[in-house]
Amino acid sequence: MADSKYREVSGRIYFGPFCLSPSERLLTRDGQPVDIGGRSFDLLLVLTEQPGQVLSKRELVKRVWTDVVVEDGSLRFHMAGLRKLLGDGEHGARYIATQVGVGYAFVAPFERIATTGGATQPSPADLVDSGPQHLSGTSNLPPRLTHLIGRERDVQLLIDRVVNTPLFTIVGPAGVGKTSVAVEIGHELLAEFRDQVAFVDFAMLENPAVVQSMIAGAMGISVQSEDPLAVILGHIRDRRFLLILDNCEHVIAPTAEIVERIIDESPNVRVLATSREPMRVRREHVHRLDALRYPEDPADISLDRLLAYSAVQLFCERASAADSALNVDEESARLIADMCKRLDGMALPIELAAVRVATHGIIATARQLGERFSLAWTGRRTARPRQQTLQATLDWSYDLLPEAEQVILERLSLFVGPFAIDAALEIAADAEIGSDEVAVALDNLTSKSLIAASRARGAGTYRLLEMTRAYARAKLRARGQEYFDAAAQCHASFFLNELEVATEQDEDVLQDARPLRQQLGNIRSALDWSFSRDGDSKIAVRLAAASAPVFLNLSHLVECRTWCARALSELDDTQRGTAIELELQGALGISLMFTRGNSPAAGGALTRALEVATELDDRWSQLCMLGRLHIFHERIGEYEVAASYAQRAVGIAKRIGESEALGVAYSLSGISHHLAGDQTRARHDLELSLENSPPSERGRTIRYGFDHRNRSAIALARTMWLSGYAVQADVIARQTVHEATELDHPVTQCIALIWSLAVHLWVGDLDAAEQALQAFTECAEVNALGPYIAAAGGLRGELAIQRGDANAALSALEESLSRLRAARYELLTTTFSLALTRGLMLGDRYPEARDLIDATIVRCVANGERYAMTELLRVKAEIVRRVDNDFAASEAILTEAVHVARQQGAKAWELRAVLDLADLQQMSGRRDQARELVEVVYADFPVTDHNPDIERARRLLTTLAS
Structure with missing residues (x-):
């Protein structure tokens, strides 16, 4: 065999009575050559290259049998022969340790002596007699990573402190990257310690009694006594040395004893250890290695910012290394960031998932990770066996417990x-x-x-x-299933009790959303088990009722709807007519209303909840359900029914006799008057509501389903504009939207935005309207608020009409109206019908515009929605004048519009109608009459107001006076 296939080994290696000479391919015992076969010699040479480390069977076969294919049996045969030749196990001598099912490690203490010139090498006897041996300057550190990601601060901190600290233990969970950090620090400090650095990997060590020998072997110290630690101390007592002990957790007790002796008796030795727990010895400093950084919510983060997170960087680097053609765009980066979050920023599972991407792609890997957390994904073949899968890594920790x-x-x-x-x-x-x-x-x-x-x-x-x-x-x-169910029942019962007790003891328990959001996973898990085939239906129903306010608080309306509907289907006779049914019906009704529209099922659930509250004489719950029914009937266009609920709420609130109750009731009453067209009474009741309402808080908001104070304020903004106070209306609208945003409750925020948008359009601030529309659309879509999503298209069409662009607006308005009516959401249909009429007029489609405006007027008269009647009549008058050229009929309609506006106290609508009427009078030569008419109405407006209608009035008065 050619020596080049091995890492270059210079000099000779002495262990026990043996001397291994790689260059001469010679093994001697007590100075006498040993008859050793070529394969056995190669095995011994490979093992001594990395003393103390377990080499896998695959690696040994690959290194020794490069030219042929062999079975594991050949390796076992030659390993047994090598052990016999060395006398392994005789008189306590240990040279080669076996890790069952994994591989082998050279564990004997040894000395490596460099060869210089032709000098003769000392015999083992010479070494014993010569006093303390000189430690080898050849480090056995494993190769460092090419790029250690996200650990720059950890490495620098430890480099700065390890040199002056006797013991530093890097502590962290499996897979966090402790070994990589320790190896990096070892390489960085090689020069500081003049290559006197030894690395000991205890990962594959099963026998704690061999700890001292492994340390000695890694340090290159030949031990021929029964006390290896004494020999180690003899060599390093007065030396500057860095000892790195990796994976100490399973041999923590003997390692701690050895380390404590070393740092007590060797003042210049520094020990850097890695473990899943501290050693708990004197003078120990602990550095806890945290997970790599990942974004908590990657949804709205740009690509550059996502790639700045260390966990995402590691994932991308490992995935790109496995697949050079990988392209990471913004959407892919978000999927990667979400996987890093699910993997808790842990280096090992991130690397395993990244390798998976090379064969399955980012989307498939993310889906597989989301469906079932995989513990069996494999990583690098060259990784330690216990780090090739998460299953193996965790088996290691679990088996030590x-x-x-x-x-x-x-x-x-x-x-x-x-x-x-x-x-x-x-x-x-x-x-x-x-x-x-x-x-x-x-x-x-x-x-x-x-x-x-x-x-x-x-x-x-x-x-x-x-x-x-x-x-x-x-x-x-x-x-076993029975064992699991018993534990799961304890878990579900605990959280049921926590929710029920907290609600009973503190009405404002839902005030802070953060702890609720943290426990959402436990609540979901408890619900899943309780409603499962092996669960407990009684716990399930109670838990659904107790958790409904949590889902409403966090605006998880779809989940709320699902669990409440399921619980109601399993309600038994003893639970009907109780507070449990009241909570379930009320939560189901409002979640249905805001996610699927104003269906009969939503109305039925809310009506039943009100019935139960009345039977229980629960006045606060009655007030809550009356508020939900009020907005429900407004949304389906039954304004008179809604007004009757408002009056009933006022009566309940007076019986309760508390300011908060009056604030809720007068909010309902004020909004009903506003939509019915009585702006004077609307302003009175809405201001009364605000006077009695406490500051907006999540606890109160969720109790009612939305924030009544905020809704009163935005309704007051509309009322103020209609009453002729445009500046105040704009200020109130902006402040109300800000408060709704701070409240962080999507339904309340959408209500504020949708009504503030009307104020911005009336004032003529189209840029503010555009911003409100964007925020409204995003809020509705993110929170799956179906009816509001349908409304967004109509609002965009209305804004386009205001800008004079009718082409794209008409189809958007028509589609939105169709979708809103399918959802029985009539509250915006008058506004959108007006916008659609104006769009048809811009396109010279006057017959269609006339039919639409006439139908809208008839509907508003029938259902009691009269706040926009003046504007409807004004638009109709313009159509009559343009289509029929009938000035008299147009003037009659405008006169009626002015009369309606004055009755309602809607000065803003009155001004618009008066300006159109004055234009007609001017055309017929009645300039003085027109000027007098405009002057009377204009005088009621503050001189500081600046909006399109005021500016138009000023121009007209100037024209009439000239």
């Missing part, structure tokens, strides 16, 4: 996301495992990096990494 900790870890896998210690004690403890034992195990599992503790001040929570949770849950299921 005592049985009680294994059981507790499995039960804790039921938690999705963070959990407190009280929750852990409730679910993990039972008759056999007490609470004290769970508390101790929780601490131990945290120390071993199988559970992560939140480091945020005051958090007091724990969580399992996703891959650990998936692994532990599989172990829990493997114990």
